[in-house]
Amino acid sequence: MAIAGEFGRRHRWGFLALGSYFVVLALIRLVEFATGGRLLTDWGLAFAFVIVVPASVALYWFIAAFTYGYAGDLVGRPSIFPPRLFTLPLTNTALATWPMLCGTACVAILWLATRVLAPWPADLPLTIPYLWPGLLATVLLAWAQALMWTAYPLPGVRVAAAVLWLSAVEVLSVFALEYRASETFMIAMLAPQLPLAYLVARRAVARARRGDVPDWSGRFGRIADALARRRQARGPFASAAAAQVWLEWNRYGRSLPTLVAILLPVELLLLWASRDAPALIFKVLVVVALTPPFMASFTAVAVRKSGEGDDYGVRPFTATRPLSSAALVWARLRMAVWSTAAAWVLVIAAVPAALVLSDTWGIVADRAQRFAGAVGALRAIVFGALVLGMLVLTTWRQMVQSLYLGLTGRPGLIRGSALAMLCLVVVIGPLLDWAWESGARAWFWVVLYWTLGVIVAARMVLGCWIATRLHQGRLLADRSLLVGAALWLAAVAAVYGALLWLFSTPYMPRFLLLLLATVTVPLVRLSAAPLALAWNRHR
């Protein structure tokens, strides 16, 4: 019970928010019941924002919380089960069972509450089952716990094992659904996995408690020795900034390329299965293209932190580096550039190779030629380059855009802003859906223009305020501020020029393109990051 109580105390604000969300859902159901109407009428945008997004976020949060993933070193070899719990007068069975039971109970309640309270659309094409989706979620959590608590013989294997195994469980379930498996079949497929995961988790905890960590580094002795010799032979860093970028790369930089390298082969294998279905080929390519930005949002959770594990404050080792806060942030931004570049080099190298080997290159080349024929070769090349550039920029942005929050080191601010963003998404989604569907499309565009205008004006004002604070706090020199401003203006002009050339149509107002270009190029959040770090570093 003490373990359950600890989870409750540590995550009380999350549980409170989730409880409030379900109360709102219950009120909506009451209103629907009283009026006889339906809030959601189809599987549209509103359904995704009101039900799917909060439920998915809650499930990810449960997985992170009940695996102790917030405080653990996911890349390291030892188990991430907290060693502080090993000194408690509890058996290994109790240590493994209670977090698993608590997690299972929370996930089951999450699904059942969603199933019962959510305002499901009226025209559902199927009956929403009561049991197996919840069972699938608990199975995913149980396997995540087992895989996270296991010690591995090499660094990084935990992430690979978790991604592959959890994806396999999910893909298996999706395939079963494709073949219209019954609820009984799904339960029969999923239920036996729970005791299996429990046994693996219990064994992992027992091994971790006695400090049993397998080590295969000796099997790669020659490689390890060669790498160690190479490391020792390296000369001094050219500058303090270069040393800091090296540190950041070793801390965070490898995660994104590693995750992409693990997922990419699995995704590209689907090309072999889609040789006879061109539409599927392009779906696979879209998924591959979205993998780096999607995985970057996961790595961003670690990148944005100034401390390690549960600690949000700047560690003395970092805080006492004779570097300005702006230089420390700059090193992290540069690390993110290298990490993004490494991930995209993998994608750019692997995709053509997979297309050729799977014999699907011809289909893609044919579509590309047809597109070039329709819009012109130069325009097609610029469009492709712009799309690729935007994907690369989005990947980098995903990694660094929340630095301004994470580097403050204030847990309340970080969690509160995440919750506020989720609430905003839940509210804005249905509003957009309603505005689009209710026939008020003219108003929709007017509101969109004004919203974008207000956002751009707010960004300008905030940007000026941040520049003033950076100058007053001596975090950035005048020259750096001027160069930064000039580069930002040049980037906006370049994006605007490209958009203008691509969308030269009277239906697209030029001021809208300018607003979009201004919003696209990062300004406020990135420039606020040094202020956030300085606030954390000098408390």
Place this chain on the structure above:
Amino acid sequence: MAELVIQLSNLSRRFGQKTALDDVTLSLPRGVVYGLVGANGAGKTTIIRQILGLLRAESGTVRVFGLDPVAEPVAVLSRVGYLSEENDLPAWMSVGELIRYTRAFYPTWDDGYAEELRRAFGLDPAARIRDLSRGQKARAGLIAALAHRPELLVLDEPSSGLDPIVRRDILGAVLRTIALEGRTVFFSSHLLDEVEEVADHVIMISEGRILLSAPLAAIRETHRVDGRVASLEEVFYSLVGTPASPLPPG
């Protein structure tokens, strides 16, 4: 008068309801070994964090080398060597990598001295920090703090929880550092015998207030018990009413 390395003027700091520092004023000249003594929670680490610029002064001022460490962290920290009580060196680094990384920040880094310290401490350059014992980690941290020959060496509870051999190593290194002309050491401890052995000047702190700041020789001169020279433990007890470190059971 010698140049002041550390100058705290009417410095106060609160954490919620707790007063960590209460109107602290200190003026510490260069070239002296200062021992900051106090029980756990007395405010030793808070003073050190103020000196390093990790905390802002809520009221009063902090100057290190005449500079505000919060406003000018680079100018101050590049002249300071620091060994943290937490010993939070990156676990994934090897000792060699730690030395290579740290040297990039200090133009005054002395490769020969770093190598001399590494050999003296018996550290394998290929060994990972995560695989080192607590004492070995402290030694690795000490190399990083000492090898750029800082003008001010700040040690936060350097021997807390360490065995006597490591403690001897640390004290030896400190002594070698202070032997270099013009350098200053500021270290905190609750081990009064250690302070008595090393410090030239003792600062006693309790509940955020400075109770005593005087050269060790002057303290010995002015504090006597039954006609003999009082130990620091006895002086501390007479000022505070409790020992600096918890008494052993029995």
